[in-house]
Amino acid sequence: xxxxxxxxxxxxxxxxxxxxxxxxxxxxxxxxxxxxxxxxxxxxxxxxxxxxxxxxxxxxxxxxxxxxxxxxxxxxxxxxxxxxxxxxxxxxxxxxxxxxxxxxxxxxxxxxxxxxxxxxxxxxxxxxxxxxxxxxx
Amino acid sequence: xxxxxxxxxxxxxxxxxxxxxxxxxxxxxxxxxxxxxxxxxxxxxxxxxxxxxxxxxxxxxxxxxxxxxxxxxxxxxxxxxxxxxxxxxxxxxxxxxxxxxxxxx
Numbered sequence: 001x002x003x004x005x006x007x008x009x010x011x012x013x014x015x016x017x018x019x020x021x022x023x024x025x026x027x028x029x030x031x032x033x034x035x036x037x038x039x040x041x042x043x044x045x046x047x048x049x050x051x052x053x054x055x056x057x058x059x060x061x062x063x064x065x066x067x068x069x070x071x072x073x074x075x076x077x078x079x080x081x082x083x084x085x086x087x088x089x090x091x092x093x094x095x096x097x098x099x100x101x102x103x104x105x106x107x108x109x110x111x112x113x114x115x116x117x118x119x120x121x122x123x124x125x126x127x128x129x130x131x132x133x134x135x136x137x
Numbered sequence: 138x139x140x141x142x143x144x145x146x147x148x149x150x151x152x153x154x155x156x157x158x159x160x161x162x163x164x165x166x167x168x169x170x171x172x173x174x175x176x177x178x179x180x181x182x183x184x185x186x187x188x189x190x191x192x193x194x195x196x197x198x199x200x201x202x203x204x205x206x207x208x209x210x211x212x213x214x215x216x217x218x219x220x221x222x223x224x225x226x227x228x229x230x231x232x233x234x235x236x237x238x239x240x241x242x
Contacts, residue, residue, distance in 0.1 A: 007210055095210050099217075106239070107227075108224055108225065108226055109224070109225040109227075110222060110223060110224040110225065111216075111217070111222055111223045112222065113217070113220040113221065113222050114220065115220045116222065122202055122222060122224050123204075123224060123226070123239055123240060124239065
């Protein structure tokens with residue numbers, strides 16, 4: 001039995017459901033499924049310009065696994081462009097992680113349940129906290 | 138308010154456990170009195186569902202905040218449902234004592 005696949009943590013799902021080529025001749029081949037974690041890998045590495053070491057930590061996978069996800073994302077996008085195929089985003093092995101906060105003072109990560117009103121770090125009571133998804137390293 | 142810390146042993150000198158569902162012990166601190174209580178985790182060796190069981194135990198004990206090294210997807214879902222705050226500390230070498238003193242500031 002193969003080893004189970006770990007969930008890849010992603011901060012937010014892509015803001016689109018897919019991309020379609022236009023101005024093509026004839027019917028295009030079947031669509032390509034781009035996983036959420038592949039979109040996230042492209043976003044972290046090429047849009048936020050993170051190093052792979054930093055990006056893999058945010059996604060909760062090893063650096064080698066991150067490189068594999070990133071490579072598969074680039075290959076899928078390239079074959080969609082070359083073969084004029086439609087891209088559709090599907091959930092893949094991702095788990096959404098949008099409500100985590102980060103303390104700049106003690107580097108603790110934590111959630112803020114809706115019944116808490118005080119916006120402070122639960123460990124060091126510092127107010128220098130940020131949403132993990134807005135953090136620019 | 139009560140805070141739970143995952144611990145590898147029974148006592149404040151024990152090491153902090155980085156797992157939540159499969160932590161050996163839970164240290165529960167009462168913020169008002171400063172008393173610490175230790176509970177053994179009976180679900181640590183289950184083959185599945187340890188995160189859910191541990192989350193339910195936290196709700197039973199009336200804990201408002203849980204400090205651990207990481208939470209599994211199911212534990213996250215349940216703790217969110219019970220409105221329990223999750224805190225992740227990634228420095229593995231600290232003992233329960235140092236975390237408690239950090240909490241008191």
